[in-house]
Amino acid sequence: MPTLSIYVAVSQNGVIGREGHMPWKLSSDLKRLKVLTMGKPLVLGRKTFESFGSRPLPGRPHVVVSRSARFEADGVETATTFDAALKRADEIARSLNVDEVCVLGGGEIYRQALPLAGLLHVTHVEAEFADGDAFFPAIDPEIFTAVQSEYVPAGEKDSHATRYVIYRRR
Ligand SMILES: NC(=O)c1ccc[n+]([C@@H]2O[C@H](COP(=O)([O-])OP(=O)(O)OC[C@H]3O[C@@H](n4cnc5c(N)ncnc54)[C@H](OP(=O)(O)O)[C@@H]3O)[C@@H](O)[C@H]2O)c1
Numbered sequence: 001m002p003t004l005s006i007y008v009a010v011s012q013n014g015v016i017g018r019e020g021h022m023p024w025k026l027s028s029d030l031k032r033l034k035v036l037t038m039g040k041p042l043v044l045g046r047k048t049f050e051s052f053g054s055r056p057l058p059g060r061p062h063v064v065v066s067r068s069a070r071f072e073a074d075g076v077e078t079a080t081t082f083d084a085a086l087k088r089a090d091e092i093a094r095s096l097n098v099d100e101v102c103v104l105g106g107g108e109i110y111r112q113a114l115p116l117a118g119l120l121h122v123t124h125v126e127a128e129f130a131d132g133d134a135f136f137p138a139i140d141p142e143i144f145t146a147v148q149s150e151y152v153p154a155g156e157k158d159s160h161a162t163r164y165v166i167y168r169r170r
Contacts, residue, residue, distance in 0.1 A: 025157065
């Protein structure tokens with residue numbers, strides 16, 4: 001059974017987005033995200049998909065969730081419930097023989113995915129943001145344990161230093 005994995009970058013006070021975008025620039029993190037998710041199915045909310053300019057990320061099948069049955073976009077599949085999106089992404093993972101379904105947000109989708117996720121790939125952004133409007137829930141240490149942790153200093157194209165942590169469900 002493919003693992004359901006969440007990929008998220010989150011500030012020290014739980015912020016993941018502001019006015020439809022991420023309030024930081026983390027080029028190194030996006031590069032790692034690309035490597036780790038390449039070839040794997042992605043599940044994402046309609047608002048996050050629009051934050052990408054309504055274009056799919058190359059090399060990864062997308063299932064975009066919207067309650068509107070009329071929502072459609074070039075190069076992606078759509079689902080009108082979160083459960084249907086997971087089911088379809090699971091089928092895609094099996095057909096491609098990959099072991100992971102990747103949840104890419106945003107806040108509304110993460111809230112629904114967290115109770116089901118086996119792995120969390122979390123980029124902890126070493127800053128607080130006062131004016132965020134999308135959030136990631138606190139990670140309960142009784143439910144998830146950190147199995148890998150790496151400090152990443154801010155590179156030339158990064159606005160902040162980060163800590164990349166993989167959490168596994170206990
Ligand atoms: N820091 C990070 O790692 C990260 C990652 C991703 C996104 N973000 C940020 O997060 C923000 C967007 O998050 P968000 O919470 O506002 O939106 P979102 O989760 O991306 O999308 C919400 C939309 O998804 C659809 N949806 C959600 N649950 C559904 C369900 N059960 N069934 C059917 N459709 C469902 C609805 O679309 P309809 O309205 O069309 O029905 C809903 O309006 C942006 O600021 C983005 O930049 C940050």
